[in-house]
Amino acid sequence: MRIAVIGTGYVGLSTGVCLAEIGHHVICIDTSEEKITLLRGGKSPIYEPGMEELLTKNMEAKRLQFTTSHREGLEKSEVIIVAVGTPQQDSGEADLTYLFQAIQDAAPYIEKGSIIVIKSTVPVGTNEKVKRLLEAFGQNKVSPFVVSNPEFLRQGSAVLDTLNPDRIVIGCENKEPAAVIEKMYAPLNAKVVKTDARSAEMIKYASNAFLATKISFINNIGNLCEAVGANVEDVSKGMGLDQRIGAAFLQSGIGYGGSCFPKDVSALLAAAKEYHVPFSMIEETMMINNRQKLLLVKKALNRFGDLKHKKIAVLGFAFKPETDDMREAPSITIIHSLLNEGASVIGYDPVATRNAKGIFGEKIAYATSVGEAIKESDAVFIVTEWKEIKQLVLSEVISQMKQPIVFDGRNSFSEEAVRDCEEIEYYPIGKPAIIIRKS
Numbered sequence: 001m002r003i004a005v006i007g008t009g010y011v012g013l014s015t016g017v018c019l020a021e022i023g024h025h026v027i028c029i030d031t032s033e034e035k036i037t038l039l040r041g042g043k044s045p046i047y048e049p050g051m052e053e054l055l056t057k058n059m060e061a062k063r064l065q066f067t068t069s070h071r072e073g074l075e076k077s078e079v080i081i082v083a084v085g086t087p088q089q090d091s092g093e094a095d096l097t098y099l100f101q102a103i104q105d106a107a108p109y110i111e112k113g114s115i116i117v118i119k120s121t122v123p124v125g126t127n128e129k130v131k132r133l134l135e136a137f138g139q140n141k142v143s144p145f146v147v148s149n150p151e152f153l154r155q156g157s158a159v160l161d162t163l164n165p166d167r168i169v170i171g172c173e174n175k176e177p178a179a180v181i182e183k184m185y186a187p188l189n190a191k192v193v194k195t196d197a198r199s200a201e202m203i204k205y206a207s208n209a210f211l212a213t214k215i216s217f218i219n220n221i222g223n224l225c226e227a228v229g230a231n232v233e234d235v236s237k238g239m240g241l242d243q244r245i246g247a248a249f250l251q252s253g254i255g256y257g258g259s260c261f262p263k264d265v266s267a268l269l270a271a272a273k274e275y276h277v278p279f280s281m282i283e284e285t286m287m288i289n290n291r292q293k294l295l296l297v298k299k300a301l302n303r304f305g306d307l308k309h310k311k312i313a314v315l316g317f318a319f320k321p322e323t324d325d326m327r328e329a330p331s332i333t334i335i336h337s338l339l340n341e342g343a344s345v346i347g348y349d350p351v352a353t354r355n356a357k358g359i360f361g362e363k364i365a366y367a368t369s370v371g372e373a374i375k376e377s378d379a380v381f382i383v384t385e386w387k388e389i390k391q392l393v394l395s396e397v398i399s400q401m402k403q404p405i406v407f408d409g410r411n412s413f414s415e416e417a418v419r420d421c422e423e424i425e426y427y428p429i430g431k432p433a434i435i436i437r438k439s
């Protein structure tokens with residue numbers, strides 16, 4: 001099948017590369033010359049494990065191309081997948097400017113019988129608007145087929161998730177285009193949910209909001225565990241073994257971030273308000289998350305009284321491991337709050353430092369290793385649970401600090417690892433602190 005993908009961000013690129021990997025001929029279009037130049041050279045503009053291998057493999061096999069020209073990309077394409085960004089507006093609603101612009105850019109070149117697939121996360125009713133826009137801007141005066149096909153990949157495992165999806169959602173009232181899209185994905189052998197476009201659009205928001213709510217729930221349980229002297233990790237394990245609850249997304253921490261949960265939760269709330277459907281649970285999910293992001297700073301203030309002139313080493317900038325993405329990363333809230341409290345901050349991240357520099361500029365210092373970051377620091381904040389950070393031998397690392405005080409926002413170390421230290425103050429999330437004084 002010949003497929004065009006519009007947008008080469010996390011979703012567009014993963015989709016394009018993976019569809020080529022299962023045998024289709026794919027051309028990816030992006031308005032960014034910089035991205036297309038990199039991609040043509042076999043380089044991925046985003047950090048995503050496994051991406052560059054599949055990229056070069058499929059380019060060499062002549063199944064994958066890149067262009068900035070909508071005309072070149074859309075000619076003879078049977079399926080056109082739109083995967084441009086839908087960021088959050090100040091009002092909380094999704095901003096559809098990129099999507100509608102992409103549709104207008106594409107409309108003149110869409111051929112009769114082509115199927116337009118909306119993969120971007122869009123509010124309920126958007127697929128219908130896209131159809132009307134295509135009718136207005138299309139040259140061929142054809143009524144195009146529009147199919148909603150939301151994406152569920154996670155950053156950091158985008159390639160793996162795209163090749164092994166839990167389900168593929170196909171939303172279209174018309175059976176023929178839905179069957180073509182099902183066939184396109186057939187080599188993945190995934191479960192397929194076929195529904196109308198509005199339900200497909202809602203599945204995406206409901207899924208993300210549910211997962212975000214699960215995280216906020218366990219974070220609140222974690223805070224209660226701390227207060228009553230219980231251990232949230234054991235509580236999560238005990239809950240998660242119940243198949244009705246499930247173990248995933250029960251990791252208590254410092255709140256969810258990233259390019260999706262915050263904006264999608266907020267867009268769902270905006271829709272609920274627009275349709276006058278009370279949904280205060282979503283507001284609670286957001287409020288708990290905002291509070292949770294400040295938990296480490298709160299703990300440090302409790303410990304030190306104030307943070308003026310304290311040197312704090314922040315380990316991890318990215319919103320989660322295996323990505324350099326810092327959109328809505330808890331590190332942003334944490335570092336700004338530390339700076340407001342008068343602390344000096346030195347940060348380390350294996351891959352996100354370039355993005356961090358764009359956000360914090362000269363306000364903080366940047367280390368090129370964990371060792372450099374924590375040297376002579378008054379406290380360490382563990383913000384992203386990179387493997388490199390979890391594998392640290394805590395007893396060795398803390399010996400370089402001014403005082404061995406660790407605030408671990410991701411519960412990265414076992415109790416044994418902490419108890420191996422001669423001297424430490426270790427403050428985890430949702431379980432008792434461990435204080436070991438030199439005898």
Ligand SMILES: NC(=O)c1ccc[n+]([C@@H]2O[C@H](COP(=O)([O-])OP(=O)(O)OC[C@H]3O[C@@H](n4cnc5c(N)ncnc54)[C@H](O)[C@@H]3O)[C@@H](O)[C@H]2O)c1
Pocket residue numbers: 006007008009010011012029030031032035083084085086098101102103105119120121122151152153154155259260
């Ligand atoms: N990032 C994720 O993990 C993820 C997962 C599932 C769904 N989604 C959803 O998928 C969509 C895309 O997300 P993303 O993170 O890949 O976005 P992104 O911001 O990383 O990338 C979007 C790309 O689209 C390009 N673009 C914008 N306008 C264009 C146009 N008119 N023509 C061609 N290219 C254009 C941009 O240059 C950019 O490269 C969003 O709706 C998002 O909510 C994202």
Ligand SMILES: O=c1ccn([C@@H]2O[C@H](COP(=O)(O)OP(=O)(O)O[C@H]3O[C@H](CO)[C@@H](O)[C@H](O)[C@H]3O)[C@@H](O)[C@H]2O)c(=O)[nH]1
Pocket residue numbers: 121151152153154155156208211215248249250251252253254255256257258259260261264319320
């Ligand atoms: O138990 C958990 C699981 C996750 N998180 C945090 O939640 C955020 C999001 O994590 P994750 O869902 O793994 O990453 P994303 O790449 O943002 O993926 C989410 O958002 C995507 C965009 O819509 C969806 O496609 C995915 O299905 C959905 O998981 C991160 O800050 C994590 O640290 C927790 O705090 N506790």
